[in-house]
Amino acid sequence: MSEKNQIYQCSVCGQIIEILEPGKGQLVCCGLNMNLLKEKNQDEGMEKHVPVLNRNENGWQIQVGTLPHPMEETHYIKWIELISIDGVYRIYLKPGDMPAGDFQINTENIKVRIYCNVHGLWQS
Numbered sequence: 001m002s003e004k005n006q007i008y009q010c011s012v013c014g015q016i017i018e019i020l021e022p023g024k025g026q027l028v029c030c031g032l033n034m035n036l037l038k039e040k041n042q043d044e045g046m047e048k049h050v051p052v053l054n055r056n057e058n059g060w061q062i063q064v065g066t067l068p069h070p071m072e073e074t075h076y077i078k079w080i081e082l083i084s085i086d087g088v089y090r091i092y093l094k095p096g097d098m099p100a101g102d103f104q105i106n107t108e109n110i111k112v113r114i115y116c117n118v119h120g121l122w123q124s
């Protein structure tokens with residue numbers, strides 16, 4: 001059974017989905033069960049992925065990693081997602097962008113996840 005806000009990926013085509021409403025059915029894509037992506041929260045190695053959260057007067061400024069993550073054609077942060085009690089907010093990034101995003105969300109209790117096209121899903 002799935003849970004709200006879980007993220008699944010197809011190992012064949014790379015399709016990624018997020019659960020809006022949990023259900024009992026098995027999630028299948030390209031003829032195979034989809035894989036639940038588990039959020040990592042401990043950086044290891046040279047590249048940093050764990051989101052850094054900075055509160056300001058407008059909301060939240062999120063930076064990917066204590067050192068800026070690469071934003072190259074073959075390796076970059078695809079999106080930053082902020083989950084609060086009232087909603088899910090997402091900023092999509094592309095190669096060449098800054099690995100950061102501003103969310104004008106004035107709530108304190110948040111969870112932030114980011115997705116690296118090479119290293120997967122991370123959370124603060």
Ligand SMILES: [Fe+2]
Pocket residue numbers: 047049069075076116117118119
């Ligand atoms: Fe990465």
